[in-house]
Amino acid sequence: MALSKNKIQEIRKLHQKKFREELKLFLVEGTKSVSDLLASGLHVREILATESWVTRHSALCGKADITILSRAEMDRISMLTAPQEVIAVVATPHFEVTDINPAQPLLVLDDIRDPGNLGTILRTADWFGVLQVLCSASTVEVTSPKVIQATMGSFTRVKVIYSDLSQYLDSIAGNRRILGTFMSGSHIGDIRFCAGDILIIGNETNGISPEIAMRVTDRVHIPATCHTVSHAESLNASVAAGIAMFCWMG
């Protein structure tokens, strides 16, 4: 069955943030991500796959609504330079700050802009059992294809909430320790993290913004090892987040 032009256009719309937000739908591509998706509680609207993929993954598909496409059709709706044999159309889950469990670890992202970094941070958070992440409104959109791809399926397990960070941090002030990574502060290896802590990671270029920095109770730092006069000015945000989560939860 050939896919109608209209249908292809409908799906291709979801390559754009504007339509993902308007339609509250996003695309998930590739076997690993789709199989994590089908094992999750997320609402899969539709699966588009080649006949060969469906044959090889019949156990996975269960009662999902599947449309069989040709390779050429898959190539037309794919967002990747190396198109996959399966794409799912998924309803965007919506979480609010009231969904945050105060007894569980919370990672806060203050303006992470690079999709690869956000995806990698969510994958690392999933690895270390940090299953709720609060993002500033300026943080890159989690349903962007590059983010979804970089999470390697972790978008199905980590709850991502977009909200005003200052407002949330003020609402819990005094109850939880709020740690932030900075260019100076206590050696991160010396911190005795508690599961109930909140950890803030800042923007790739500017770090944690002044407005959020003033709400941090404990400044932590990943020290450089200096053999030479000069060295890297900073760590990549997802590497810093990885080291911080390792110290916290590892």
Add this chain to the structure above:
Amino acid sequence: MALSKNKIQEIRKLHQKKFREELKLFLVEGTKSVSDLLASGLHVREILATESWVTRHSALCGKADITILSRAEMDRISMLTAPQEVIAVVATPHFEVTDINPAQPLLVLDDIRDPGNLGTILRTADWFGVLQVLCSASTVEVTSPKVIQATMGSFTRVKVIYSDLSQYLDSIAGNRRILGTFMSGSHIGDIRFCAGDILIIGNETNGISPEIAMRVTDRVHIPATCHTVSHAESLNASVAAGIAMFCWMG
């Protein structure tokens, strides 16, 4: 002075690996990378910049050979979607295994394929003072534009050697501890690393190859924190490398 069509073509050739290898030249784009470059011992053949950039960075330029270009010309030779105001043409440095200092820490990369990962790993290595990195021949080329960009200037400080890993590891066997990150092994936080250790990071999908794994003396592991039945299957290679280098050198 307008740049000749020939000259533009010459420079654009360096967008391709084939010509970078043939001409032993590569391109470095942006103020941060070019300023690190000019402070390094690397041989800068030529700098191409807008007049406005040169005016703002006259102190930086010193006696470098600078060609002034228009914004439109810069856009034509740029490799980036957001072209910068300065591009340098640089002679590719060449290192061999005989350049490895056996008293210094050595990071070994077994088939890192993603340019962003290689760049990020070199940036992290620079941060932690791991200033020599031995790569398998299959590891992505360090002078690729995406690698250079992701290093954020660290390509000027970290010595990158491409060679046969098995041969090198056999040549030093018995003299240095060879650690590798695996999906099982000693908890990486329990290892007492020495500066003279060798640390191996494997491929993004397959980890350390069997041929190299058999040469590892100490298997180390970054444990996941399991609150739930399922979690991320693995960490991103540059995050795993970051955590390992933090444990080693941090």
